[in-house]
Amino acid sequence: AEKVIGSIKFPNLLYKPIRSVYYTLKGNLAMMKQDFEGAEKHMKKGLSLGMPMKEAEGASLLQMGLLSMQKNDLKQAESYIRNAIRAGLPDKENEATAYLQMCSLMMNKREFRAAKDFFRKAKALKPTTPQIVDQIKQIEKYITRMPG
Template structure:
């Protein structure tokens, strides 16, 4: 919800805490990694792009099967291949 309100910093803190605490299933873990990827893509500097790509790889490695998550991965994949870093 913090991310929807535009508070990316707080959203990042919440997602990091959830990842550290342990997310019970692979689908939810993929969603958390995709959210972190989007946060870092929005930051827009070289180190952020590198982190975004790393989180994207982690999300994709979870091999999600939920159609919405798969669709989101495909959308990000089109964009992330064109960013530097």
């Protein structure tokens, strides 16, 4: 994929939906290399062009939210993840991830009732990915002791 993306010399000549996907892929590749600045730049460019499919937009917004969380910009992360949930996500695994991230953001803000609500929504989706299942089990230990 990197080879194909690298072979495109003039991305501005691509049709708008294809250009949007090009920048999103470039952002994903940068994220794999742990280049968060480059990833954010490309993802924003891809989002600003508009996505060809609504689910892809939700997934990109979720990724931007996770990027913001890694950079410790929690306010921006919350806004991206909320927008991702509104835009709609492609599958229940992504949706569960979004709800779990919102749950952890709410716990950091000490808004326990909202955290429990997001946790219930994530658990109701019954995700099957091992990492998400593990995260749910870990949060479950703490959430029972929370007030609210």
